[in-house]
Amino acid sequence: MNDTIAAISSPSGAAHRGVVRVSGPRASELLRRTVPEFLRGCKPGELLRGAYRGRFRDGRGTQPVLVLCMPGPRSYTREDVVEFHLPGCEPLLQCALRHLLSCGARAAVPGEFTRRAFLNGRIDLSRAEGVLALVEASDDAERRAAIALLSGGLGTRVAGVRDGLAELCSLCEAGLDFEGGDTGSVSYAELETRLDALREELCRTLQFEVRRQPPGALARVVLVGEPNAGKSTLFNALGGENALTSRHAGTTRDLLFALWSLPALAGGGCRLCDTPGLDVESEGVARLAQERAQKEVASADLLIVVVDGRLGFADGALPDLPAETPRVWVWNQRDRAGEPPSEDRPWVAVSALERTGLDALGERVGRELASWGLGEGPPSSADVGRLLFARHRRALEVSALELSGAQDALTRRLPLDLVAQNLRQGLEALDDLEGRTTAEDLLDRIFSRFCLGK
Numbered sequence: 336m337n338d339t340i341a342a343i344s345s346p347s348g349a350a351h352r353g354v355v356r357v358s359g360p361r362a363s364e365l366l367r368r369t370v371p372e373f374l375r376g377c378k379p380g381e382l383l384r385g386a387y388r389g390r391f392r393d394g395r396g397t398q399p400v401l402v403l404c405m406p407g408p409r410s411y412t413r414e415d416v417v418e419f420h421l422p423g424c425e426p427l428l429q430c431a432l433r434h435l436l437s438c439g440a441r442a443a444v445p446g447e448f449t450r451r452a453f454l455n456g457r458i459d460l461s462r463a464e465g466v467l468a469l470v471e472a473s474d475d476a477e478r479r480a481a482i483a484l485l486s487g488g489l490g491t492r493v494a495g496v497r498d499g500l501a502e503l504c505s506l507c508e509a510g511l512d513f514e515g516g517d518t519g520s521v522s523y524a525e526l527e528t529r530l531d532a533l534r535e536e537l538c539r540t541l542q543f544e545v546r547r548q549p550p551g552a553l554a555r556v557v558l559v560g561e562p563n564a565g566k567s568t569l570f571n572a573l574g575g576e577n578a579l580t581s582r583h584a585g586t587t588r589d590l591l592f593a594l595w596s597l598p599a600l601a602g603g604g605c606r607l608c609d610t611p612g613l614d615v616e617s618e619g620v621a622r623l624a625q626e627r628a629q630k631e632v633a634s635a636d637l638l639i640v641v642v643d644g645r646l647g648f649a650d651g652a653l654p655d656l657p658a659e660t661p662r663v664w665v666w667n668q669r670d671r672a673g674e675p676p677s678e679d680r681p682w683v684a685v686s687a688l689e690r691t692g693l694d695a696l697g698e699r700v701g702r703e704l705a706s707w708g709l710g711e712g713p714p715s716s717a718d719v720g721r722l723l724f725a726r727h728r729r730a731l732e733v734s735a736l737e738l739s740g741a742q743d744a745l746t747r748r749l750p751l752d753l754v755a756q757n758l759r760q761g762l763e764a765l766d767d768l769e770g771r772t773t774a775e776d777l778l779d780r781i782f783s784r785f786c787l788g789k
């Protein structure tokens with residue numbers, strides 16, 4: 336990062352003003368060469384904070400310019416930053432940029448200013464993503480979500496959990512030297528209490544992330560089937576939820592939503608909806624529940640038809656489903672129903688209760704959605720913000736899962752090194768979220784989606 340980058344950072348097209356932005360150690364030198372009058376009294380390399388008017392020399396002629404000088408580290412990138420505000424005419428801005436490049440700047444790649452801000456510790460990754468999401472927000476919900484990211488809301492919430500987790504981890508690791516049952520300075524019970532609190536906070540954060548997903552952002556996948564087929568059990572298994580299930584038909588009354596991670600999809604997953612069992616005959620409240628379910632079914636991108644394998648599927652058992660909506664057939668309860676008759680439908684056999692066959696189901700659904708162009712392919716700019724949120728959610732989910740593992744190990748009084756291992760992994764997932772340990776190629780992917788000059 337010891338070179339100096341430059342790019343036009345205003346949107347293309349005619350405007351009153353356009354901005355060429357420069358960041359790096361040679362910013363003041365470039366300023367001296369293009370607008371010499373300001374720096375006359377300054378030492379070489381010195382840059383004084385402020386805004387100045389003058390004339391920009393682009394090698395051919397001069398243009399009126401407003402220069403904003405922001406010496407590092409109190410600048411967006413923490414480097415010396417100079418912005419040239421010029422008349423907003425594209426050829427003129429291009430000419431100014433070319434001149435800066437000929438004077439020794441390098442053309443910035445998309446997102447490079449924000450990447451520098453991140454690498455120099457000015458912002459964490461979720462805030463960097465907030466910048467991107469804000470630039471690309473296409474409606475008010477997205478804009479609000481982006482601002483929440485940008486203001487570091489997620490980072491702050493996660494930082495608390497992270498610190499607590501790091502402390503817990505070192506307590507466990509310190510206790511490793513003690514013999515069976517004894518954890519040294521703290522008891523198992525105390526570790527449990529602390530872990531409980533952290534896990535709860537993490538789950539709240541996760542819930543918050545789920546709720547602020549822009550509606551309609553992800554492909555909508557709806558679970559349908561007869562009452563008691565095991566939809567809610569499957570919903571819980573796929574979406575990590577805790578919806579009510581029971582052996583009585585008619586347990587689910589309302590629509591329930593969760594996010595189902597499908598890494599194969601560019602969007603990172605889909606929105607999964609659990610519905611009341613579809614029943615041809617129903618009245619009263621049950622009738623109202625049916626109507627809601629039907630509405631959701633009508634607007635679904637894909638239906639997962641859940642069938643209790645012991646009963647099989649009989650035509651006419653379900654009200655008509657929209658013929659054009661793609662669907663995946665699930666043969667549930669295979670642990671007690673056995674495998675499906677292979678010839679009748681392209682079944683995916685699962686046991687929602689024992690959580691088997693779920694990967695195959697995810698793969699089938701992902702493939703199906705992709706083949707309809709849903710959540711697949713190079714993401715459109717509007718999809719990008721969603722992808723970022725999906726990344727946050729996955730990191731939170733992984734972390735929550737590891738904490739459950741740790742909790743389980745504590746409850747069973749397993750050796751502390753096992754507990755510590757889970758905690759470490761939970762911690763690493765959170766570090767990924769903040770970008771502390773994020774791999775270079777993920778950073779490339781994230782920042783390459785920014786537009787030039789940001």
Ligand SMILES: Nc1nc2c(ncn2[C@@H]2O[C@H](COP(=O)(O)OP(=O)(O)OP(=O)(O)O)[C@@H](O)[C@H]2O)c(=O)[nH]1
Nearest residue numbers: 563564565566567568581585586587612668687688
């Ligand atoms: N053995 C076994 N039992 C299952 C499986 N899936 C669901 N069950 C059981 O089947 C019963 C019904 O499951 P639910 O998930 O509540 O079914 P549902 O389709 O949501 O039912 P409604 O909400 O009433 O429409 C529960 O007792 C579950 O534990 C499975 O794969 N194997």
Ligand SMILES: [Mg+2]
Nearest residue numbers: 566567586587
């Ligand atoms: Mg249910």
